[in-house]
Amino acid sequence: MAMSANMGPNGNTDGNENAGLVVRGLTTTFDTPRGQAIAAADVDFDVAPGEIVGLVGESGSGKSVTLRSIMGLIRKPGRTTGHVDWRGRDLVAMSSEELRRIRGSEIAMIFQEPMTALNPVLPVGLQIEENLIAHTTLTTRQRRSRALELMNIVGIPAADRRLDEYPHQFSGGMRQRVMIAIALACSPKLLLADEPTTALDVTIQDQILKLLLDLRDRMAMSVVLVTHDLGVVAATCDRMAVMYAGRIVETGAVAEVFARPRHSYTRGLLGSVPRSGTSRTMLQSIEGTPPSLTNLPTGCAFHPRCSFATDICLKERPVLEAVTSPTRTVACFHHERVAEAEAIL
Amino acid sequence: MSADWAAARSAFRLKALPRSLVSGGVILGLSLVLALWPSLLAPYDPTAFDYSALLAPPSWAHPFGTDNFGRDVLSRVIHAYTIDMQIAIFATIGPFIFGTIVGAFVGYAGGLWEAIFGRIVDATITFPFLVLVIAIVSVLGPGLGNMYVAVGVVGWVFYARLVAAEIKVQKRLDYADAGRVMGYTPLRIIFRHLLPNAITPAIVYWVTDMALAILLGSSLGYLGLGAQPPAAEWGVQIADGKNFMNTAWWISVFPGVAIVLTGLGFSLAGDGVAELLRVRR
Amino acid sequence: MPLFSFVIRRLLQMIPTVIFILIVTFILVRLLPGDPASAMLGDRARDADVERINRQLGLDQPVVVQFFYFVRRVVTGDLGNSIGLKVSVSSLILQRLPVTLMLTGMSALIALVLAVPLAFIAASKRERLPDSIIRGAFQMGLSMPVFYVGIVLLTVFAAQLKLFPVGGYGDTLGDRLYHLFLPALTLALSFAAVLMRNLRASIIEVMNAEYVDFATAKGLRSRVILFRHILRNALISTVTLFGLQIGTLLGGAVITETVFAVPGAGRLLIDSIYGRDYPVLQGLTIALAVLVSLTFLITDIVQAWLDPRIAR
Ligand SMILES: Nc1ncnc2c1ncn2[C@@H]1O[C@H](COP(=O)(O)OP(=O)(O)OP(=O)(O)O)[C@@H](O)[C@H]1O
Ligand code: SF4
Ligand SMILES: [Mg+2]
Numbered sequence: 001m002a003m004s005a006n007m008g009p010n011g012n013t014d015g016n017e018n019a020g021l022v023v024r025g026l027t028t029t030f031d032t033p034r035g036q037a038i039a040a041a042d043v044d045f046d047v048a049p050g051e052i053v054g055l056v057g058e059s060g061s062g063k064s065v066t067l068r069s070i071m072g073l074i075r076k077p078g079r080t081t082g083h084v085d086w087r088g089r090d091l092v093a094m095s096s097e098e099l100r101r102i103r104g105s106e107i108a109m110i111f112q113e114p115m116t117a118l119n120p121v122l123p124v125g126l127q128i129e130e131n132l133i134a135h136t137t138l139t140t141r142q143r144r145s146r147a148l149e150l151m152n153i154v155g156i157p158a159a160d161r162r163l164d165e166y167p168h169q170f171s172g173g174m175r176q177r178v179m180i181a182i183a184l185a186c187s188p189k190l191l192l193a194d195e196p197t198t199a200l201d202v203t204i205q206d207q208i209l210k211l212l213l214d215l216r217d218r219m220a221m222s223v224v225l226v227t228h229d230l231g232v233v234a235a236t237c238d239r240m241a242v243m244y245a246g247r248i249v250e251t252g253a254v255a256e257v258f259a260r261p262r263h264s265y266t267r268g269l270l271g272s273v274p275r276s277g278t279s280r281t282m283l284q285s286i287e288g289t290p291p292s293l294t295n296l297p298t299g300c301a302f303h304p305r306c307s308f309a310t311d312i313c314l315k316e317r318p319v320l321e322a323v324t325s326p327t328r329t330v331a332c333f334h335h336e337r338v339a340e341a342e343a344i345l
Numbered sequence: 346m347s348a349d350w351a352a353a354r355s356a357f358r359l360k361a362l363p364r365s366l367v368s369g370g371v372i373l374g375l376s377l378v379l380a381l382w383p384s385l386l387a388p389y390d391p392t393a394f395d396y397s398a399l400l401a402p403p404s405w406a407h408p409f410g411t412d413n414f415g416r417d418v419l420s421r422v423i424h425a426y427t428i429d430m431q432i433a434i435f436a437t438i439g440p441f442i443f444g445t446i447v448g449a450f451v452g453y454a455g456g457l458w459e460a461i462f463g464r465i466v467d468a469t470i471t472f473p474f475l476v477l478v479i480a481i482v483s484v485l486g487p488g489l490g491n492m493y494v495a496v497g498v499v500g501w502v503f504y505a506r507l508v509a510a511e512i513k514v515q516k517r518l519d520y521a522d523a524g525r526v527m528g529y530t531p532l533r534i535i536f537r538h539l540l541p542n543a544i545t546p547a548i549v550y551w552v553t554d555m556a557l558a559i560l561l562g563s564s565l566g567y568l569g570l571g572a573q574p575p576a577a578e579w580g581v582q583i584a585d586g587k588n589f590m591n592t593a594w595w596i597s598v599f600p601g602v603a604i605v606l607t608g609l610g611f612s613l614a615g616d617g618v619a620e621l622l623r624v625r626r
Numbered sequence: 627m628p629l630f631s632f633v634i635r636r637l638l639q640m641i642p643t644v645i646f647i648l649i650v651t652f653i654l655v656r657l658l659p660g661d662p663a664s665a666m667l668g669d670r671a672r673d674a675d676v677e678r679i680n681r682q683l684g685l686d687q688p689v690v691v692q693f694f695y696f697v698r699r700v701v702t703g704d705l706g707n708s709i710g711l712k713v714s715v716s717s718l719i720l721q722r723l724p725v726t727l728m729l730t731g732m733s734a735l736i737a738l739v740l741a742v743p744l745a746f747i748a749a750s751k752r753e754r755l756p757d758s759i760i761r762g763a764f765q766m767g768l769s770m771p772v773f774y775v776g777i778v779l780l781t782v783f784a785a786q787l788k789l790f791p792v793g794g795y796g797d798t799l800g801d802r803l804y805h806l807f808l809p810a811l812t813l814a815l816s817f818a819a820v821l822m823r824n825l826r827a828s829i830i831e832v833m834n835a836e837y838v839d840f841a842t843a844k845g846l847r848s849r850v851i852l853f854r855h856i857l858r859n860a861l862i863s864t865v866t867l868f869g870l871q872i873g874t875l876l877g878g879a880v881i882t883e884t885v886f887a888v889p890g891a892g893r894l895l896i897d898s899i900y901g902r903d904y905p906v907l908q909g910l911t912i913a914l915a916v917l918v919s920l921t922f923l924i925t926d927i928v929q930a931w932l933d934p935r936i937a938r
Contacts, residue, residue, distance in 0.1 A: 073839050096848075104845030111843070116836040119855055121862070121933050130854070131844045166934040182844065467639075468646030470870065471919040472911070475877025476895065477650075480911050483899040484657050560771045564881055567773045568896060583774055587885075590781040601774040608769025616765075 020222055021047040021070070021190055025082035026092075028069045037293035039065040041246040043082070044320060046327075047190065050220040052212070054233040054254065056269065056283060057243035058290050063226045064112055066243070067192045070224075071109050072099055086190070105135035108188035110196045112226070114175035118167040124178050125163030131185040150181035155207055172199045180208060184215070190222045191215075197232070209236050228283050230270065234258065239327065242266045245291050245301040248320060252328040262323060262335035264308045300332070308334045308341075366617020372610030379423055380430035389417035391424040391577045400593040410595035412585060418595055421577040422603050428578045429607065432489070432562035432571075433555040439497040441551050444504025445544060449535050451505065452512025452543070462509065469502045475561065479570060487570040492562065500554070504547050511543035549619045556611035563604050579604050632930050636923055645697075647915040651908050652696050658904065705909035710901040715909035718894065723913060725795060725890035728802065729882065730875050732810035734868070737818040742857070744818075745825035752830060760822070767819025772878045776812040776885035783808060793887035809886040813878045817871060824867045828860040835859070862933045869925030873918050 026043040029036055040062045047053050055063050069080045072091060084091040086107065091099060111117035118127060128147040132138050138146060144163075151159035154177040167175055176199045183191060191212070197205040213236060215221045225237060233240055233254055241251040242263065250263040261267040271284030288305035291297055299316050303309040312333055320331040332338060379386060389395075395415030403410045409418035451462045481495035482488075516539060529538075565571030566580025574581050579600035586596025687695070699705070705715035748760040784792040796802040832838065833856060841855045880892030887893070891910060898906035930936040 068839075071843050073842060075834075100845045100847065102845065103843055109840075109843045111836065111840050113836060117840040119837040119841065119859070120935060121859055122854070123934075130841075130846060130850065134844065134846050134850070168935050179840075182840075464642055464646065468643050468650070470873065471643055471647060471915045471922070472650070473873035473876040473880075473914055473918060475874070475880060476911060476914050479880070479895065479899065480654060480907055481657075483902075483907065484654060484904075556769060560769075563771050564773055567771075568881070568884065570899070580771070580773070583777065587777050590777060591785050594781065597774075597777055601771070601778070604771055604774060605766065605769045608771075609765055612765055612768050 019085065019088050020049045020051070021224075022085040023070065023083070024085070026066065026069055026080070026084060027082050028065055028074050028078060028080045030078045032294060034292075035294040038246050038296075039078075039293060040069055040080075043069075043246075043248055045241050045248060045251060047222045047224060049189070049222055050216050051239065052216060052223040052225060052237045054237035054240035055224055055226045055243065056228070056230075056233065056240060058269075058283070058286070060290055060293075061243040062246040063243055064194055065246075067109060067194055067224065067226065070192060071103060071107065073109075101135070104131050104188075105186040106188055107190045107192065108183040108186070109192040110179050110183045110194055112194040112198075114172055114179055114199055117179055118175055120167055123164050123166055124170070127178070128163075128182050128185055131182055135186045146185070147181075150185055151178075153184070153211060154178075154181045155204060156181070173201070173204065176200060177204075177208075187215075187219060188221065189219075190224075192224050194226045195228070196225070197227075197229075205232075212236065230258075230283060242269065245296060246293060247301070247331065248329075249302070249332070250330045251320075252330075256324075256328060260339050262328075262330040262339045263302075263332045264306045264334075264338050265302050267338055267341075268305075308332075308337055310334065363617040363620040365613045366621055369610050369613030369615070369617050372606060373614055376426055376430055376607050376610060379426040381427075383424045383427055387417075387420035387423040389420040391416065391421040392575055393417075400589065400596075402593070403595055409599045410593065412582075412593070412596045413589060418582075418599055421582055422579070422599050424577040425579050425582065425600065425603065426607075428489075428572055428576060429559055429562060429604070432492075433558050433607075433611065435489075435493050436496045436558040436562060437500070437551060437554045439493065440500030441504055441547065441554075443497070444501035444506075445508050445540070445547055447501065448505035448508025448547070449512055449540055449543070452509035453516060453531060453535050453539065455513070459509070462505070466502055466506050469499060472499070474499060475564070478561065479565070479568070482565065482570045487565075487573065489562075489572050492565055492571050496558070496561065503554075504550065507546045507550055508540075508543055511546055512539050515539045515543045545622045549615060549622065552618050553612055553615035556608045556615065559604060559608055559611070629927075629930055632936070633927055636926055640919055640923060643919050644916065647912060647919070648697055648700060649693070651911050651915075652693055654911065655904060655908050700912065705912070706905035708898075708903055708906045710898075710903045711906075715905050718906060719891065719909055719913050722889065722891040722894045723917075725888060726876070726879050726883065726892055727917075729806050729810055729813065729888060729890060730872070730879050732803070732806055733813035733817060733879075734875065736810055736814035737821055740814065740818040741821035741825055745822045745829055746852075746857070748822070748826045749829035749833060761826075764819040764822045767816050768823070770816060772812060772816060772881045773885055775815055776809070776882055779808050779812055780885065795889050806888065809882045809888055812885070813875065813882050816878065817875055820871055820874075821864060821867065825860060825864050828863045829856060832856050832859045858932065862929060865925050865929045865932065869922050872921040872925075876914055876918065 023043055023045050026040055027038065028040040029038050031037075043062075043066055045053070055066070057063055065074075068074055070084050070091065072080070074080045080092060082092060086102065089098075091102070094102075118124070125144070125147050128150060129143045132143045132146060136143075147163055148159050151163065156162055156174060156177050162170075167178070170178060176196065180196055183193075193212075197208050200208065209232065212221075212223055212225075216223065225232070227233060237254050239252060240254050240257055241248050242257075242265065243249065244265050250257065250261065250266045252262075257266060258270065261270055265286070268286040269283045286305060291301055291304070297304055298314060300306070300309070300313040300318055303313040306313065310333070316333075318331045318333050320329050322329050323335060383391075393416065395411065395417075398407065398411045398415045400413055401407055401411040401415070407417050407419065409422060411417055412421070447462075451458050477499055478492070478495040481498060482491050485491040485494060512535070562571055563578065563580030563583070566578045567584045568580075569584070572578035572581055574585070582600040583597045586593065586598075586600075589596055703716050705719070707714050708718055711718060744760050744763075748757045751757045780792060784790045790808045791805050794805055796805045838851065838855050841851050846855075876892070879890065880895055882888070883890045883892035884896050891914065894906065895910050895914075897903070898910065
């Protein structure tokens with residue numbers, strides 16, 4: 001009795017409903033034949049309730065690994081350290097049963113690869129409903145109608161029949177919608193969406209993004225949105241974070257970053273984006289090749305490809321620091337020069 | 346000095362050899378020595394009766410004891426290596442060669458040949474292997490020679506299936522086309538270019554098949570359809586001793602240990618070869 | 627109804643297989659030295675009987691016609707008469723085959739019960755001590771001849787410890803299960819080793835599949851992930867293996883029944899060889915081959931049911 005006195009209904013009292021997601025020092029390493037690869041290095045970022053944060057970066061920069069690490073999905077030879085505070089409770093330190101209760105209900109994830117993320121031998125309806133079985137007390141009939149509702153929401157025609165079909169009977173775009181439906185099944189408070197709309201055509205993409213915005217407005221759902229599409233970032237996200245070689249190199253409000261990037265990598269990615277209009281504009285490719293994670297350049301990992309680099313960039317690694325405001329951070333020694341250069345253009 | 350050693354080691358890639366291949370290889374190496382020169386290590390004549398020491402338990406004079414004719418079990422187990430290792434090789438080499446050749450042609454020719462071959466495979470695997478071999482042996486008459494014939498009649502199919510599948514894959518690769526463009530004959534393309542790359546699974550299967558051959562050979566020996574007494578063969582020995590299991594367990598138990606050990610050698614080596622060839626590719 | 631049409635297609639595919647089985651068994655008896663009738667009737671045959679059999683088999687006709695007669699007889703269930711036992715081969719088979727089926731069924735069950743949990747432990751403790759021990763055990767299991775395991779188990783558990791009967795078959799179901807336990811265990815050990823090797827590999831493969839991560843991300847209970855997502859997928863390839871191994875299992879049953887004096891079809895086969903009872907040998911070979919192809923059919927259907935991608 002004495003013990004339970006300072007415990008809340010969920011077994012803790014310091015849970016803070018308003019804190020959202022606070023990631024600090026999240027680091028994930030893999031042992032590879034060519035040495036240790038740090039796929040996510042000291043990642044810090046916050047997502048407030050109802051906020052949509054875009055996560056961008058070249059292929060292999062660690063976006064998916066970061067999302068998986070937040071969910072605790074890194075497999076054994078790999079290791080995750082650091083803190084992932086969700087509403088004041090640390091997901092990394094949490095018991096597996098506590099984590100299980102949060103996964104799929106409070107925090108849901110949309111995987112990047114719709115072709116492999118669905119179990120090939122189970123009907124799609126079951127794959128949606130098992131989420132409800134795990135986290136709700138709905139009856140069989142209620143689950144079925146919720147599954148139908150979700151299929152309709154994500155725009156799958158003939159939903160009633162298709163619930164009994166198997167993934168191989170769905171096209172790539174349809175499977176991606178199924179995955180979105182599964183993720184949304186329990187009305188999560190935080191959605192980790194790894195390129196949720198890549199396999200979809202523009203109309204459906206807009207529909208899905210509208211749906212996310214709507215859920216954010218109605219239920220204060222937070223979203224981390226990984227995408228290669230700057231148009232999507234501009235149209236949907238409140239803030240954005242840019243990753244390079246496993247590290248976050250710049251964060252800020254979307255408008256600010258677009259208007260005045262302070263990291264030379266962000267500047268490269270943005271390229272010559274038209275600042276107005278909603279056309280789909282993909283991340284620009286940058287000259288040079290992304291570094292190997294097992295053999296990172298010294299100092300700032302970006303220096304071999306950076307036109308602003310000086311001696312210090314080769315020797316020391318810039319840390320992510322707040323610049324103009326607490327939420328505007330950048331990891332570059334010469335961010336002022338980068339910002340100026342952009343202004344001149 | 347030690348640096349030289351390290352260099353020598355990596356030059357021979359000893360470290361790169363799979364552990365299972367090393368342990369399997371050691372077992373098989375020793376087995377081969379025993380098979381080739383059994384008299385060197387066997388303390389007695391394997392067929393010599395000794396009526397003064399019937400059913401004698403293991404002792405310094407007879408480490409594995411003696412059987413109901415006073416024959417030294419250790420000597421018989423050692424001499425049986427000759428027959429059982431022979432079974433491992435003779436029962437598999439024919440199917441390996443014949444199956445590989447047929448598989449290569451079928452895989453290369455495709456079409457109707459492949460369809461016919463497919464039916465043969467389907468039908469062959471419907472016969473329980475042992476039952477078919479037993480049936481053939483009983484028709485031809487018991488003995489090792491007829492056993493090899495029986496195993497050969499059935500066994501080639503498995504090799505041919507593996508090789509045909511692999512040849513089909515290789516055929517689609519560029520260098521096979523290059524060969525055709527150069528005007529090489531199909532024979533040359535198959536044997537000089539395709540087969541060396543396609544034979545890997547068949548080799549791996551061959552090593553494990555030798556383990557199966559020993560099990561099969563000793564089973565037939567046990568049933569009286571394989572090696573014939575008084576020859577020293579493990580299966581025959583186990584059959585000889587089975588009525589004495591309660592009083593003289595050593596007659597049957599030691600030959601069994603030899604079977605398990607040799608089978609283990611082949612199956613470890615098979616795993617090792619698989620791993621090695623997979624890495625090398 | 628994709629599964630239904632799949633079953634029909636599979637049944638049609640069995641026809642050429644059965645024809646091949648009949649050709650092989652037909653040739654088998656032709657291989658006997660001397661004319662088939664005296665070979666089939668044994669050394670003590672009377673001339674009148676030889677002539678009758680020759681006429682019955684249509685041996686005065688061309689080979690193709692003889693084969694046609696043979697097929698007609700087999701299809702109508704007439705497999706001839708046993709020389710030694712003086713009864714029809716089909717009635718003998720009907721009497722003995724169920725014993726063998728029960729034995730193989732039991733051993734398949736024991737093998738599964740052993741293999742599934744051990745394979746799972748080995749896969750999840752991969753490259754660590756439990757995995758090494760289990761892998762060592764199945765390497766051993768693969769190298770142990772059935773007759774040897776049988777003799778050892780028989781001596782230790784039946785003759786010495788007297789926990790089980792030394793052989794034979796019972797009258798009631800419970801008694802039969804009791805009699806068949808040791809033989810079934812004997813047969814199960816090597817079968818379990820084969821299953822375990824395959825299952826371990828496929829569990830490892832499935833565990834690394836993206837959909838298992840996705841299932842974890844959905845917050846499913848670990849039991850659900852294990853049974854519904856991992857084992858179900860891993861078992862699909864094992865079902866095929868199960869079918870392919872049924873021949874080996876039946877071969878093992880022949881030996882086990884001999885060791886344990888179980889009056890099944892395997893024991894009958896060996897007796898027919900010792901007694902040169904060729905009609906029985908031929909009939910049994912056909913029956914066992916048909917049994918195997920039926921098992922293929924069943925495992926294919928089970929697989930199609932487990933994996934919706936197969937029956938399109
Ligand atoms: N299990 C693993 N073992 C070893 N390395 C891994 C593993 N998972 C990911 N990595 C490595 O981590 C790095 C980051 O991968 P990640 O999938 O996060 O990239 P990404 O930013 O999502 O790229 P993309 O835009 O292509 O999806 C890659 O170099 C990848 O090779
Ligand atoms: S720290 Fe130096 S190298 Fe790195 S982005 Fe800034 S200027 Fe370029
Ligand atoms: Mg990714």
